[in-house]
Amino acid sequence: MHYGMVIDTKRCVGCNACTVACKMANNVPQDIFWTRALTDGGEMMDTPAGEFPDVSLRYITVSCQHCENPACAKVCPVGATYKDPETGVVRQDYDKCIGCRMCMSACPYTGVRSFNWEEPRYPMDFALGDADAPKHQKHVVEKCIFCYQRLARGETPACMDLCPARARHFGDLDDPDSEVSKLLKERSYEQLLPSEGTKPSVYYLV
């Protein structure tokens, strides 16, 4: 099994519902985002590139790319970040992480990994989201885990369900009949930083 995501940039409106869904489902601490809709256009968020009438704007939602050749897993000195051989998900073991942040330095996709610089703060007094989401710890690195706790239950990641534009698709890239495989056969796509040699599992339909 090789889980991957296919995101349709022609449908994404940059609403960040996926960002919020992820934060809620995994009780992600304040100031940390595991996925974000980045504006591919002007310099500021939600602004287009170019001069009217030749303007262009699209959104790229970026989270951990769950690479097939992950730079982070290679450099982790204790193996706290590792590629799960069964599912292809790049997982993070908070209990093992020594907080050296080498994974954050090695990952070419700057911003997908976050370090808990202080005791995690939450917007609510109670934990949000899945009861079996891993508990966050101070002074360790965390990132998108493809909602591994949901995959274990046979569900899809939280960011997939709430997308109002139905731009996000998840599935087994090894399975030729899965939704994601079919989309990749039908539409043209691109990936982020393919020259880095990390072989990401996230595809963006263009």
Next chain:
Amino acid sequence: MTENTSATKSPKAPAAKFGGKGINIGIVVAALLTIMGLALWVMQLSGGMVQTGMRNLDSWGLYITMFMFLVGLSAGGLIISSAPRVFGVEGFGGISKIAVWTSICCTVLAIGFVVVDLGQPLRLWELFAYSNLGSPLMWDIIVLGTYLILSIVYLWATLRFEGGKGSATSLRVISAIALVCAILVHSVTAWIFGLQQGREMWHTALLGPWFVSSALVCGVALGSWWSSLCARRATLSSTSPSS
């Protein structure tokens, strides 16, 4: 003899470097700084590393910079310490000893800086239980540990040789191993940065030679500064009006 040393020491009374008083003051100051440092480290860990000012987009800061710099100083010091002996150049005995001593201090400091940079230093034991031998950080830990032990052995052999025991050949062999190890240790440190394909400025095969050549420059600077400092003090306390 006693009158002479006290006659030359009194004009330099506040800086009694080679007297018991000077060393004792130095030890007390160092102990105070150590206690302060440990207290601040505990503060950093309990209050959160957010206090260091480091943030996510560029998560390595002064700690790792100092680590890199100190490994360079250490490697450079050991290279200039061992190279003359390996190549049979006479007259560098004093500098050699000072250089290897400062090199050991720098190695210990470098390891200290990595430890204070860690978010979970109590989990250090995992580095040896769950080692990922594919990681450049792991290579550096192994090489740095070996290098520290080797530097101490080298200093011990140097002192032993100066005391009359041990052969010049065995010291030369240890010097050769130390020279190779010093070049290796800073190359491995360079690879921690140089093997990251996402960081274009670092991602070059030249980073290894770049680090080693910078280390040589720093090591020479540190060695010559220390040597001139010690030579000046030694000259002052050994010359006296009637000698």
